[in-house]
Amino acid sequence: MTADHTSGPLIDVRDLERTFDVRRRVEGRRRRTREQVVAVHDLTFSVDGGEMVGYIGPNGAGKSTTIKMLTGILVPTGGEVRVRGLDPSRQRVELARRIGVVFGQRSTLWWDLPLRDSFDLLQKMYRISPARYRENLDRFVDLLDLGAQLDTPVRQLSLGQRMRGDITAALLHDPEVIYLDEPTIGLDVVSKGRLREFLRALNRERGTTLLLTTHDLQDIEALCDRVIVIDHGTSVYDGTLAGLHAQGGSTRTLVVDLVDEAPPIDVPGAEVRKVEGPRQWLSFPSDASAAPIVAAVAASYAVADLSIQEPDIEDVIRDLYSRGA
Numbered sequence: 001m002t003a004d005h006t007s008g009p010l011i012d013v014r015d016l017e018r019t020f021d022v023r024r025r026v027e028g029r030r031r032r033t034r035e036q037v038v039a040v041h042d043l044t045f046s047v048d049g050g051e052m053v054g055y056i057g058p059n060g061a062g063k064s065t066t067i068k069m070l071t072g073i074l075v076p077t078g079g080e081v082r083v084r085g086l087d088p089s090r091q092r093v094e095l096a097r098r099i100g101v102v103f104g105q106r107s108t109l110w111w112d113l114p115l116r117d118s119f120d121l122l123q124k125m126y127r128i129s130p131a132r133y134r135e136n137l138d139r140f141v142d143l144l145d146l147g148a149q150l151d152t153p154v155r156q157l158s159l160g161q162r163m164r165g166d167i168t169a170a171l172l173h174d175p176e177v178i179y180l181d182e183p184t185i186g187l188d189v190v191s192k193g194r195l196r197e198f199l200r201a202l203n204r205e206r207g208t209t210l211l212l213t214t215h216d217l218q219d220i221e222a223l224c225d226r227v228i229v230i231d232h233g234t235s236v237y238d239g240t241l242a243g244l245h246a247q248g249g250s251t252r253t254l255v256v257d258l259v260d261e262a263p264p265i266d267v268p269g270a271e272v273r274k275v276e277g278p279r280q281w282l283s284f285p286s287d288a289s290a291a292p293i294v295a296a297v298a299a300s301y302a303v304a305d306l307s308i309q310e311p312d313i314e315d316v317i318r319d320l321y322s323r324g325a
């Protein structure tokens with residue numbers, strides 16, 4: 001009997017565990033002692049086809065370990081993981097046709113080859129039909145503005161160009177799901193914006209499922225309807241970003257540069273956290289609009305400049321814990 005790979009959730013993770021045996025040298029002892037590191041435990045979640053999900057958590061929380069189990073690079077030490085009904089570590093080759101992976105800090109491209117040659121090699125590896133390959137390449141090169149770089153060796157590309165090359169490489173074979181690990185790290189604001197717009201279009205037009213690991217809350221805000229927060233190897237929140245902010249009580253900061261020094265600004269809905277000369281930092285709830293606060297400040301004070309600081313994911317998670325969630 002063949003399993004039905006098309007019904008049910010696309011990604012299904014149940015009671016997933018992964019421990020590592022490590023040897024550590026302990027001071028005063030000659031022999032190393034063996035220890036177990038629990039990277040992922042008791043992790044359960046599922047993702048439907050077409051969802052865009054942020055997979056976030058502090059350093060060492062278990063995000064990469066989860067992605068490695070989802071892609072079949074690591075074998076779980078307990079629990080179950082299925083992607084389109086396939087067991088990733090046992091059916092890795094079959095799964096590879098359905099998934100794409102992009103690691104922000106590591107390239108999967110051939111360093112000394114021009115981009116175009118890397119793409120041609122991938123066409124052969126994945127046996128992509130010539131027509132589909134041409135269609136995809138033209139589309140991604142156009143949308144990601146890579147035309148001028150196609151004949152440049154990867155090692156000569158800027159970080160942003162290399163990232164766009166890696167994303168193209170991960171998508172040429174039409175994967176149903178793409179895992180992105182810190183895709184906007186080190187990119188300037190314009191490149192980040194373009195990349196997010198591209199990923200939104202990919203999801204809208206092709207229904208590609210996206211699982212995104214990032215420390216940049218604006219990536220999540222721009223792309224994901226849902227976030228899963230992982231800490232110490234297990235899921236501690238699964239829901240909307242607005243819900244996460246509300247639960248954590250996190251705040252955004254309005255930084256106001258006044259023309260002259262002044263006593264702490266007094267406007268409804270915001271609290272002054274810090275004053276340094278003519279600069280003041282006001283915090284307000286993340287789920288509130290900045291517009292009335294900005295308007296109230298501008299109406300009563302001579303303002304030279306204004307900017308808004310978003311909370312960092314680490315801050316949001318810290319808030320979540322400080323509230324005892």
Ligand SMILES: Nc1ncnc2c1ncn2[C@@H]1O[C@H](COP(=O)(O)OP(=O)(O)OP(=O)(O)O)[C@@H](O)[C@H]1O
Binds near residue numbers: 022060062065
């Ligand atoms: N191969 C390994 N051997 C031993 N311990 C490991 C191994 N890989 C991961 N770990 C440990 O497992 C835990 C989870 O690591 P993981 O890389 O999954 O976290 P992460 O959430 O991706 O972190 P980051 O945001 O820093 O990339 C950490 O304590 C890490 O030290």
